Amino acid sequence: MLKKMKAIAVAAATLALSAALMTGCSGGTDSSADSGADQPATNDAASSDTTLVVGFDSGYPPYGYVGDDGSYTGFDLDLATAVAEKQGWEVQLEPIDWDAKDALIDSGAIDCIWNGFTMEGREGDYAFSEPYMLNEQVLVVRADSGIETTADLADKIVMTQVDSAALDVLEGDQADLAATFKEVQTIGDYNNAFMQLESGMVDAVACDLSIAAYQMSANPDAYKELDTLSSEHYAVGFAKDNQAQADEVTAALKELDAEGTVAELCEKYADQGISYDNWVLGK
Structure with a gap:
């Protein structure tokens, strides 16, 4: 009951x-x-x-x-x-x-x-x-994107999950970096975010280290990780x-x-x- x-x-x-x-x-x-x-x-x-x-x-x-x-x-x-x-x-x-x-x-x-x-x-x-659990917020791009550093994301579209720790970081400690992006978009879940990244609709995904590791292990030749944005705990x-x-x-x-x-x-x-x-x- x-x-x-x-x-x-x-x-x-x-x-x-x-x-x-x-x-x-x-x-x-x-x-x-x-x-x-x-x-x-x-x-x-x-x-x-x-x-x-x-x-x-x-x-x-x-x-x-x-x-x-x-x-x-x-x-x-x-x-x-x-x-x-x-x-x-x-x-x-x-x-x-x-x-x-x-x-x-x-x-x-x-x-x-x-x-x-x-x-x-x-x-x-x-x-x-x-x-x-220790966690980090990271940026992931397509392996064939030509993007090598966070500086290369200037005028690019970055996506993250709504109400996420990554969004908090981009609006807080990394606000100056985010200001160089063309746009920060949000979406309901990271699976769809990575679908958008794979299709070329966005240029990068900001997410938890574990999420990045999961997506990269499932598609080892599709993505690469850029710099760490922040460290935190679950x-x-x-x-x-x-x-x-x-x-x-x-x-x-x-x-x-x-x-x-x-x-x-x-x-x-x-x-x-x-x-x-x-x-x-x-x-």
């Missing part, structure tokens, strides 16, 4: 967000408007009968995506499942519209965002687990009043690492760009 209620809540929250957007919101999600942010959900500490509802972007390989068999898979989804098993929780993997994540977590429709989720710059918006994000469960997830991840499970999962996804060398929790 709890799973069914959670699923209904996800649908309701998404519909509410869509209604808010249709009545005049633009330029991104405002989690304080028509999302329940003025009446935040109360999340109690986890217990043995908890169902952990994990919100994730299903187009974000290798962290969360649709596998060849049609089921959801990915490094972070496997981690979440392993944590839930260790804690005696059930796990519900809930694919979400990335733009709707704040409305969904504020309403309690999902318990956490676990999907290559950058914590830097968001510390005041969520209760986070301790960071578990963590699991909960509603601000749910630090207790975030701390339980941290403890479970440390135990899984000590047991060797984390290294095994990194090896499982090694051909998709995941490396245990980038695991930082407990090191």
Whole structure:
């Protein structure tokens, strides 16, 4: 019954967000408007009968995506499942519209965002687990583009995911670089961004290092990576009043690492760009 209620809540929250957007919101999600942010959900500490509802972007390989068999898979989804098993929780993997994540977590429709989720710059918006994975933001171009450095992107079109860490970097620390581009475009997911890059509709994609590694491993002769834009860390994000469960997830991840499970999962996804060398929790 709890799973069914959670699923209904996800649908309701998404519909509410869509209604808010249709009545005049633009330029991104405002989690304080028509999302329940003025009446935040109360999340109690986890217990043995908890169902952990994990919100994730299903187009974000290798962290969360649709596998060849049609089921959801990915490094972070496997981690979440392993944590839930260790804690005696059930796990519900809930694919979400990335733009709707704040409305969904504020309403309690999902318990956490676990999907290559950058914590830097968001510390005041969520209760986070301790960071578990090092990440970088990078630029990827076609191998045959003739583009060798970031300076060569002057007057070129760069694409990234809407509300992404890469976009934050291009609008923040790397704003001067972005000002040399012809345009920074956003899109809903990175799979489509790389389709645009492959077709020549855009000249570069700004994305997470792991996303770049995944795309380059799948198409080793198609792309090349330019300079690093920034370094950051992934963590699991909960509603601000749910630090207790975030701390339980941290403890479970440390135990899984000590047991060797984390290294095994990194090896499982090694051909998709995941490396245990980038695991930082407990090191």
